[in-house]
Amino acid sequence: MKDIAKKVLSGDSRAIARLITLAENNDPSANDSMKDIHPHTGKAHVIGITGVMGSGKSTLIYELTRLYRKQGKTVGIIAIDPTSPFSGGALLGDRVRMMELTMDEGVFIRSMGTRGMLGGLASAVYDVVEILDASGKDVVIVETVGVGQAEVDIIKIADTTLVIIVPGLGDSIQTLKAGVMEIADIYVVNKADRAGVEQTVAEVESLVDITCSEKERKTPILSTIAKHGEGVKELIIEIENHEKYLKKTKEFETKRRLRYEAELIEIIRKRLMNFIFDEEQFKDKVELLIDQISKKQIDPHSAAEEILSKILK
Amino acid sequence: MEKKIRVLVAKPGLDGHDRGAKIVARALRDAGMEVIYTGLHQTAEMVVETAIQEDVDVVGLSLLSGAHMTLFVDVARLIKKKGLDDVLIIGGGIIPEEDISKLHKEGIAGVFGPGTPCEDIIKFIKENVKR
Ligand SMILES: Nc1nc2c(ncn2[C@@H]2O[C@H](COP(=O)(O)OP(=O)(O)O)[C@@H](O)[C@H]2O)c(=O)[nH]1
Ligand SMILES: [Mg+2]
Numbered sequence: 306m307k308d309i310a311k312k313v314l315s316g317d318s319r320a321i322a323r324l325i326t327l328a329e330n331n332d333p334s335a336n337d338s339m340k341d342i343h344p345h346t347g348k349a350h351v352i353g354i355t356g357v358m359g360s361g362k363s364t365l366i367y368e369l370t371r372l373y374r375k376q377g378k379t380v381g382i383i384a385i386d387p388t389s390p391f392s393g394g395a396l397l398g399d400r401v402r403m404m405e406l407t408m409d410e411g412v413f414i415r416s417m418g419t420r421g422m423l424g425g426l427a428s429a430v431y432d433v434v435e436i437l438d439a440s441g442k443d444v445v446i447v448e449t450v451g452v453g454q455a456e457v458d459i460i461k462i463a464d465t466t467l468v469i470i471v472p473g474l475g476d477s478i479q480t481l482k483a484g485v486m487e488i489a490d491i492y493v494v495n496k497a498d499r500a501g502v503e504q505t506v507a508e509v510e511s512l513v514d515i516t517c518s519e520k521e522r523k524t525p526i527l528s529t530i531a532k533h534g535e536g537v538k539e540l541i542i543e544i545e546n547h548e549k550y551l552k553k554t555k556e557f558e559t560k561r562r563l564r565y566e567a568e569l570i571e572i573i574r575k576r577l578m579n580f581i582f583d584e585e586q587f588k589d590k591v592e593l594l595i596d597q598i599s600k601k602q603i604d605p606h607s608a609a610e611e612i613l614s615k616i617l618k
Numbered sequence: 619m620e621k622k623i624r625v626l627v628a629k630p631g632l633d634g635h636d637r638g639a640k641i642v643a644r645a646l647r648d649a650g651m652e653v654i655y656t657g658l659h660q661t662a663e664m665v666v667e668t669a670i671q672e673d674v675d676v677v678g679l680s681l682l683s684g685a686h687m688t689l690f691v692d693v694a695r696l697i698k699k700k701g702l703d704d705v706l707i708i709g710g711g712i713i714p715e716e717d718i719s720k721l722h723k724e725g726i727a728g729v730f731g732p733g734t735p736c737e738d739i740i741k742f743i744k745e746n747v748k749r
Contacts, residue, residue, distance in 0.1 A: 322673035330621050394647035400668065401657035407664045414671055418652050
């Protein structure tokens, strides 16, 4: 086993941080360490938090983490923000809300850019969850980007998915209808200090009634005031209840299987793309084919077949 | 492999506004970097712990005046003490000429006065990142 993997397993922050960087950069040297740590994963409960920007996700994570720490649990946090498709840069500002967790040795926070992924996650997020899990964190919390697109990929990685809604944002329920509503294991109506909470809760309730009629578990709806830590204790209890429900039924295995499926596909996709677009032997060929397509000498489908035939032989 | 330059923009100390830091943060993002922004009132320990967890290539400190020199130095020394040898440290603010060489000696490689064009900072980072 490589030194860095050993250090990750012992909970060493520097090693955790460095292995995350290697995984994010698709550095081949991360692969062996990822293999080494995998047998030590699967213990952490993974919580996914989605909701539009400004709904209070980061603030809620801060409050949840404080309570988990009081219970003696260690926490890993992955905060994802959008990467600009034009510059490739990203402004990662979620730590501002979690500043007071910085010096807590039982908490590790990592900010990530989406680096071209749609669906609210970053491509390396599966690796980062495994790294934090292997490092011994009891709970891993993932904050999605919150730009309001269909950020449904979070269910591929989370054991418990929280969907945050705020009152008064007319489009928030609309967003729910656009597909985000089906993914919630728990609804959180945050900013309950604002006008219109009852109406928002009622609207969500009516949606839950429509979707959950056939399920044995009714999706709970909770109100919180994350800014003041209100309702967070109740939320943790609901998260625990959900965890118990998952383990009592077969759903836990189903969820984990879904994660490994998504992870496997992502690894293959990344490696295949790197192979085709980065390897010297293919790079020139790809460029040549693109030139030929531009000159109408070949069509894109035939060009793709030509590349694939070289790999699949 | 897709290496990106990661920069921590921090505002240690107690003074209250971070407009300058935010402008620089945005400019660095537009130059293709991943900028971790942490907000006001960071202690030196917090800056360095954040730099570790985020595994940044650059720590950029924003200070209003030379009166906060000691904060710069605290961060630089702690970074050295923790062995983060491959982190580039830069700083900006109103810093008297005579203090600049002192800061260089402490390991703060780039010191930028008010009104420095963002392009200069970007260029400096790109030419001096250590990994
Ligand atoms: N009024 C009110 N504001 C809140 C509440 N929770 C968070 N906020 C504020 O909402 C803003 C956005 O919060 P943030 O956690 O950054 O949201 P995110 O973008 O979803 O991560 C901040 O100014 C918070 O202080 C709440 O319960 N009530
Ligand atoms: Mg946030």
